[in-house]
Amino acid sequence: MVPLSFYLVLSGILFACGVTGFLIKRNIIAIFMSIELMLNGVNLSFVAFAAQWGALSGQVFVFFVMVVAAAEAAVGLAIIIAVFRTRETLNVDYVNLLKL
Amino acid sequence: MSITQFILVSVVKIVLATGGLLTAVAYTVWLERKLVGHIQNRWGPTRVGPFGLLQPLADGLKFIFKEDLTPPHVHKPLYIAAPMIALVCALTSIALIPVGGWVRVAGLSTPLEITEVNIGLLVILGLASLGVYGVALAGWSSNNKYSLLGGLRASAQMVSYEIALGLSLVGVLILAGSFNLREIVDAQSGTFWGFIPRWNIFRWPSQIVGFLVYLTAAYAETNRLPFDLPEAETELVAGYHTEYSSMKFAMFFMAEYANMITVACLASLLFLGGWHGPVAGPAIVQAVLPVFWFGLRVFAFLFLYIWIRGTLPRFRYDQLMAFGWKFLLPVATANLIITALIVALRS
Amino acid sequence: MLHLLLFLVFGFACVAGAVNLLVQRHPINSALSLVLVMGSLAGEYLLLGAEFLAAIQVIVYAGAIMVLFVFVIMLLNAGEEERTAGSRVALVLGLPGMFIGSVLVAWLLLDRSPTRAVAAGALKGDPQTIGWLLFHNYLLPFEVTSILVLIAIMGAVVLASQPRMDASTKKEG
Numbered sequence: 001m002v003p004l005s006f007y008l009v010l011s012g013i014l015f016a017c018g019v020t021g022f023l024i025k026r027n028i029i030a031i032f033m034s035i036e037l038m039l040n041g042v043n044l045s046f047v048a049f050a051a052q053w054g055a056l057s058g059q060v061f062v063f064f065v066m067v068v069a070a071a072e073a074a075v076g077l078a079i080i081i082a083v084f085r086t087r088e089t090l091n092v093d094y095v096n097l098l099k100l
Numbered sequence: 101m102s103i104t105q106f107i108l109v110s111v112v113k114i115v116l117a118t119g120g121l122l123t124a125v126a127y128t129v130w131l132e133r134k135l136v137g138h139i140q141n142r143w144g145p146t147r148v149g150p151f152g153l154l155q156p157l158a159d160g161l162k163f164i165f166k167e168d169l170t171p172p173h174v175h176k177p178l179y180i181a182a183p184m185i186a187l188v189c190a191l192t193s194i195a196l197i198p199v200g201g202w203v204r205v206a207g208l209s210t211p212l213e214i215t216e217v218n219i220g221l222l223v224i225l226g227l228a229s230l231g232v233y234g235v236a237l238a239g240w241s242s243n244n245k246y247s248l249l250g251g252l253r254a255s256a257q258m259v260s261y262e263i264a265l266g267l268s269l270v271g272v273l274i275l276a277g278s279f280n281l282r283e284i285v286d287a288q289s290g291t292f293w294g295f296i297p298r299w300n301i302f303r304w305p306s307q308i309v310g311f312l313v314y315l316t317a318a319y320a321e322t323n324r325l326p327f328d329l330p331e332a333e334t335e336l337v338a339g340y341h342t343e344y345s346s347m348k349f350a351m352f353f354m355a356e357y358a359n360m361i362t363v364a365c366l367a368s369l370l371f372l373g374g375w376h377g378p379v380a381g382p383a384i385v386q387a388v389l390p391v392f393w394f395g396l397r398v399f400a401f402l403f404l405y406i407w408i409r410g411t412l413p414r415f416r417y418d419q420l421m422a423f424g425w426k427f428l429l430p431v432a433t434a435n436l437i438i439t440a441l442i443v444a445l446r447s
Numbered sequence: 448m449l450h451l452l453l454f455l456v457f458g459f460a461c462v463a464g465a466v467n468l469l470v471q472r473h474p475i476n477s478a479l480s481l482v483l484v485m486g487s488l489a490g491e492y493l494l495l496g497a498e499f500l501a502a503i504q505v506i507v508y509a510g511a512i513m514v515l516f517v518f519v520i521m522l523l524n525a526g527e528e529e530r531t532a533g534s535r536v537a538l539v540l541g542l543p544g545m546f547i548g549s550v551l552v553a554w555l556l557l558d559r560s561p562t563r564a565v566a567a568g569a570l571k572g573d574p575q576t577i578g579w580l581l582f583h584n585y586l587l588p589f590e591v592t593s594i595l596v597l598i599a600i601m602g603a604v605v606l607a608s609q610p611r612m613d614a615s616t617k618k619e620g
Contacts, residue, residue: 001450001451001564002450002451002454002494002564003564004564005556005557006454006458007454007491007495008556009553009556009557010458010461010462010491012549012552012553012556013461013462013465013549013553014461014462014465014484016545016546016548016549016552017462017465017466017468017469018465019545020469020541020542020545021468021469023537023541023545024469024534024537024538024541024542025469025528025534026528026529026531026534027474027525027528029474029478029516029519029520029523029525030468030474030477030528032516033468033474033477033478033481033516034468036481036508036512037465037468037481037484040484040485040488040508043488043504044488044491044492047491047492047495047497047500048495050495050497050570050572051495051496051497051570054570056570056572056576056577056580057580057584057585059497059499059500059570059572059577060577060580060581060584060585062497062500063500063503063577063581064585064588064589064592066503066504066507066508067507067592067595067596068592068595069508069512070507070508070511070512070596070599071592071595071596071598071599072599073512073515073516074515074599074600074602074603075599075602075603075606077515077516077519077603077607078602078603078604078605078606078607079606080519080523081519081522081523081606081607082606082607084523090523090525091528091529091531093531093534178475178479218498218573219498219499219502219573219574222499222502222503222506222574223502223505225502225506226502226505226506226509226510228510229505229506229509229510229511229514230505230509230510232510232514233482233514233517236514236517236518236521237479237517239521240475240517240521248521251521252518252521252522255514255517255518256518259511259514262510262511277575278575279574
């Protein structure tokens with residue numbers, strides 16, 4: 001029997017790693033992956049609480065989060081490709097002018 | 101049964117299944133060379149052993165003795181890991197495939213599959229999704245433009261046809277009401293009007309369409325003709341496995357044939373009635389005969405695979421992607437809608 | 448006991464993957480660490496009884512979304528990260544800050560939350576029940592997310608396609 005707080009701590013660690021990656025990474029794709037890591041951490045806490053309260057709606061919500069994450073990943077990566085075509089760089093520090 | 105008995109039985113099943121799968125992979129290669137040879141009006145391998153039956157052994161020895169060279173310009177960790185990923189995902193699928201009913205051996209009764217998982221079909225689809233990494237990483241880590249193109253094309257193709265593959269199976273799932281492979285097979289027992297077996301391929305107007313969509317998507321998933329552009333020698337210098345030699349190439353080779361066998365097993369289970377067939381005789385024969393009927397269906401499917409390989413020309417890449425997205429996906433969706441409508445109206 | 452052991456194994460793999468994502472400089476290594484995190488999370492979901500979600504996590508997240516990431520990394524030929532002035536500042540300030548923040552939150556959660564232990568596989572999230580919920584109670588969000596995905600597909604196709612206007616004005620070669 002694993003106490004629920006263990007799952008919450010794991011979810012918190014994943015979320016914290018996601019935020020840290022978002023702050024310290026300079027590669028736009030790595031930043032995007034940190035966002036996905038944050039979403040995964042949140043998914044874990046949803047499923048953990050669903051198991052504690054015996055409510056399957058937590059798992060259904062995770063399903064929706066996954067679908068939205070997929071849609072966001074597709075559009076975000078398309079934006080990254082479009083930005084790369086014009087700026088020729090993937091480093092966010094160099095994408096700091098509105099017009100080249 | 102106790103935990104040690106369970107572990108012992110599982111280990112025996114794992115050894116038998118893995119040994120059976122590897123032998124089947126080796127002899128599928130032999131079957132392909134023989135069949136394609138005869139289709140092209142020539143003998144296949146005939147020298148090594150009677151009818152060339154020891155050819156896979158000779159091929160295996162050749163692969164072991166060949167020089168396993170790692171080119172200096174590759175990204176080493178991923179170069180070595182990619183064939184392993186492909187082979188692991190291909191070989192793990194056999195753990196979920198049931199080949200027969202329950203058997204009683206020495207007082208222990210056990211199902212003829214390594215694990216019985218409630219979501220078995222989903223796990224097999226998940227392993228197929230993970231297999232894309234082997235191909236994509238092989239193409240990228242080889243640091244070679246032909247490999248990169250081949251890897252990109254192969255992974256795009258596999259991801260696109262996974263959708264049609266999954267959708268074509270949902271019709272079967274609606275009819276059976278479960279993801280459990282054993283329950284899907286059990287739902288196909290019995291006959292229509294006394295003589296047509298109750299296989300899913302004969303049910304409703306649309307399951308034959310589902311079967312054909314599954315067949316086509318399976319050819320594309322396993323990178324076989326007519327969809328084998330990513331690894332065609334005349335197009336891309338062998339595509340994503342250009343830089344691989346000896347045992348690593350053998351791993352890709354084995355992974356491709358193991359995927360073929362998994363897809364054939366799935367088709368037999370989901371559309372052709374699994375292991376149902378006339379059973380008679382003493383208990384030991386009654387336990388083994390379903391496995392024989394299952395093997396017969398898998399053999400028929402593999403024969404069809406190889407027959408089409410020897411007959412059809414290759415798709416061009418844009419034709420391939422257009423076919424997957426603009427034709428197969430709508431047809432699979434229509435199949436799903438019609439099946440769902442019929443089931444909903446009937447109940 | 449086995450439950451705790453499995454939780455620790457999967458949890459350790461999750462955390463190792465997450466930390467490796469931060470440490471690695473080449474995005475392909477980060478992407479593969481994230482795949483490891485997602486696979487371990489699928490194991491955690493199985494421990495919590497969410498079998499359908501575990502399968503969907505592997506098929507959709509690890510098997511499709513991350514393949515898309517690996518694709519884009521391969522396509523754009525992303526190289527290793529460079530160290531700029533901004534990234535040095537972020538490392539010096541961000542890393543200790545996040546560490547302190549997460550330790551604080553973890554202490555709060557472990558100390559204050561009135562939660563009880565969860566048995567392995569207590570709440571069975573089998574596909575039939577989740578499907579029933581999706582198509583009865585949550586039908587509207589289901590339909591809205593399907594339209595969202597359709598919009599995302601159209602947006603991605605438009606954004607990533609080659610611009611047609613410039614092709615006629617640019618010279619070949």
